Amino acid sequence: MSTPATPLLQVRDIRKTYGARIGCTDVNFDLYPGEVIGIVGESGSGKSTLLNCLAGHLAPDAGEILFNTRADGLKDTLKMSEPERRMLGRTDWAFVHQNARDGLRMGVSAGGNVGERLMAVGARHYGNIREQAIDWLDRVEIAEDRVDDRPGAFSGGMQQRLQIARNLVTGPRLVFMDEPTGGLDVSVQARLLDLLRGLVREMGLSAIIVTHDLAVVRLLADRLMVMKSGHVVEAGLTDQVLDDPQHGYTQLLVSSVLQV
Amino acid sequence: MTEERPGVETDAYNFAYLDEQTKRMIRRAILKGVAIPGYQVPFASREMPMPYGWGTGGVQVTAACLTPEDRLKVIDQGADDTTNAVSIRKFFERTAGVETTEHTTEATVIQTRHRIPETPMTEDQILVYQVPIPEPLRFLEPRETETRKMHGLEEYGLMHVKLYEDIARHGEIATAYAYPVKVEGRYVMDPSPIPKFDNPRLESPALQLFGAGREQRIYAVPPYSKVVSLDFEDHPFDPSKADHPCALCGAENTYLDEVIMDDAGGRMFVCSDTDYCATRQAEGHRGAQSAPFTEAAE
Numbered sequence: 001m002s003t004p005a006t007p008l009l010q011v012r013d014i015r016k017t018y019g020a021r022i023g024c025t026d027v028n029f030d031l032y033p034g035e036v037i038g039i040v041g042e043s044g045s046g047k048s049t050l051l052n053c054l055a056g057h058l059a060p061d062a063g064e065i066l067f068n069t070r071a072d073g074l075k076d077t078l079k080m081s082e083p084e085r086r087m088l089g090r091t092d093w094a095f096v097h098q099n100a101r102d103g104l105r106m107g108v109s110a111g112g113n114v115g116e117r118l119m120a121v122g123a124r125h126y127g128n129i130r131e132q133a134i135d136w137l138d139r140v141e142i143a144e145d146r147v148d149d150r151p152g153a154f155s156g157g158m159q160q161r162l163q164i165a166r167n168l169v170t171g172p173r174l175v176f177m178d179e180p181t182g183g184l185d186v187s188v189q190a191r192l193l194d195l196l197r198g199l200v201r202e203m204g205l206s207a208i209i210v211t212h213d214l215a216v217v218r219l220l221a222d223r224l225m226v227m228k229s230g231h232v233v234e235a236g237l238t239d240q241v242l243d244d245p246q247h248g249y250t251q252l253l254v255s256s257v258l259q260v
Numbered sequence: 261m262t263e264e265r266p267g268v269e270t271d272a273y274n275f276a277y278l279d280e281q282t283k284r285m286i287r288r289a290i291l292k293g294v295a296i297p298g299y300q301v302p303f304a305s306r307e308m309p310m311p312y313g314w315g316t317g318g319v320q321v322t323a324a325c326l327t328p329e330d331r332l333k334v335i336d337q338g339a340d341d342t343t344n345a346v347s348i349r350k351f352f353e354r355t356a357g358v359e360t361t362e363h364t365t366e367a368t369v370i371q372t373r374h375r376i377p378e379t380p381m382t383e384d385q386i387l388v389y390q391v392p393i394p395e396p397l398r399f400l401e402p403r404e405t406e407t408r409k410m411h412g413l414e415e416y417g418l419m420h421v422k423l424y425e426d427i428a429r430h431g432e433i434a435t436a437y438a439y440p441v442k443v444e445g446r447y448v449m450d451p452s453p454i455p456k457f458d459n460p461r462l463e464s465p466a467l468q469l470f471g472a473g474r475e476q477r478i479y480a481v482p483p484y485s486k487v488v489s490l491d492f493e494d495h496p497f498d499p500s501k502a503d504h505p506c507a508l509c510g511a512e513n514t515y516l517d518e519v520i521m522d523d524a525g526g527r528m529f530v531c532s533d534t535d536y537c538a539t540r541q542a543e544g545h546r547g548a549q550s551a552p553f554t555e556a557a558e
């Protein structure tokens with residue numbers, strides 16, 4: 001906690017274009033262990049593009065993404081072999097999709113969904129896998145007697161909590177989230193945010209959260225990056241940026257929220 | 261290129277129906293399969309004069325393996341006399357003019373659907389399986405691009421998710437057919453819909469070849485390959501043995517079929533491997549329902 005630690009993630013000059021159109025460009029930042037960074041900006045500003053580049057789902061055109069691996073220290077994830085990167089995706093990294101259906105196996109029980117990552121890294125004791133699955137369902141407030149139900153039988157909020165359990169069960173160090181509360185009712189959002197905040201603190205997780213919703217970053221993010229047209233136009237501590245925005249676009253963003 | 265074969269009924273066909281170029285293509289796929297045990301090799305499956313689902317993959321592999329000196333046996337669910345088995349046997353009698361047999365011990369090539377013969381096989385034999393769905397991961401991951409990647413990177417956690425679901429739902433691994441195996445510590449393979457009872461005999465002195473016609477895949481288990489049925493530490497693989505002996509030959513260690521005997525619902529359990537059962541009976545073994553030695557049964 002107190003070590004003036006090496007960043008967990010160092011992002012350097014990331015650029016991704018779609019033909020002539022800019023997805024995101026010139027993105028630079030460091031993420032420290034236990035830190036949560038929020039990425040906000042209007043629709044089409046490049047948030048998802050950036051997140052998918054960071055998580056290895058998209059190949060950027062340029063830049064470096066250095067991750068502090070357990071075994072070998074800082075490594076450029078873009079230069080890793082595919083097996084190595086996929087292994088990170090199953091162990092130290094987690095990805096929470098906006099649409100739970102994209103992040104869950106709908107044909108598999110809740111327990112199987114949570115257990116999959118354990119089995120993917122070699123767990124072969126049914127009783128232990130099930131016990132851990134039930135423990136994680138409990139941590140995301142899903143009752144034990146739902147462990148054999150398929151996600152289709154769950155509400156949207158429950159599906160999202162299941163997706164979170166499925167991702168966190170292997171104790172990742174870095175979680176990517178794309179609009180994790182999008183599409184949910186306001187009261188359901190609030191409960192999910194509470195839960196996420198608790199888990200992030202308890203597990204000392206580092207996270208990068210993409211959202212439209214300034215209330216989400218206010219609650220979860222230590223620092224904030226504001227994106228517009230593929231560029232990061234402002235970055236800083238969340239409270240500072242929200243309370244004293246410097247860039248004209250951020251000022252607009254903040255004021256438009258206040259009107260809601 | 262073409263071989264002239266005296267004794268083949270119709271000279272419209274090349275030996276064993278397929279032209280030599282096609283057979284060479286299939287043999288290359290087979291060799292690659294043997295070199296990489298359990299790996300699904302794509303091949304350009306040909307139209308055969310029988311519908312898919314009738315073992316066109318197995319037939320093409322058999323055609324590519326047969327030599328004029330071979331003796332062929334064809335079984336379907338263990339029996340030599342079902343429509344499927346008879347028509348495939350006739351097909352090769354006509355197109356290859358090879359000898360055929362119903363005896364496992366006399367056959368050099370055996371094409372099978374759904375069973376491994378009970379009689380232990382030897383190094384001089386080839387067992388050819390008809391495979392409907394070669395991809396064991398498809399149940400949970402329908403995307404072919406993704407399953408290929410999983411095989412390539414040896415990411416097999418998903419296979420255990422399927423077994424997990426089985427136990428969660430049924431209290432035990434309920435998969436009774438097409439029970440997934442890992443071959444030579446590397447590739448996870450679907451052994452085709454044989455009963456899991458047969459899985460231990462996948463470790464065999466014989467060469468085993470698998471042909472999927474519609475799916476255009478060939479794979480192989482070379483002689484003496486290590487073949488491990490997947491399981492959990494606390495739910496070990498159980499090939500499960502029938503709890504009664506064969507009613508006809510008294511065998512206590514074979515895979516049994518249930519046979520309805522009369523309209524009154526009378527039934528008995530008999531060896532699914534008809535050659536094995538008949539051979540035992542010819543040797544004098546008797547089961548509870550078998551006819552006495554001399555009198556005819558009523």
Ligand SMILES: Nc1ncnc2c1ncn2[C@@H]1O[C@H](COP(=O)(O)OP(=O)(O)OP(=O)(O)O)[C@@H](O)[C@H]1O
Nearest residue numbers: 018021022023041042043044045046047048049050
């Ligand atoms: N696959 C693609 N092909 C072409 N252009 C794309 C593609 N994906 C995104 N873009 C473009 O890149 C830019 C950034 O899109 P991105 O999806 O990253 O925005 P976003 O900030 O996540 O938006 P939203 O808030 O609506 O999710 C947009 O102009 C978008 O149209």
Ligand SMILES: [Mg+2]
Nearest residue numbers: 047048049178
């Ligand atoms: Mg987006």
Ligand SMILES: [Zn+2]
Nearest residue numbers: 506509531537
């Ligand atoms: Zn018998």
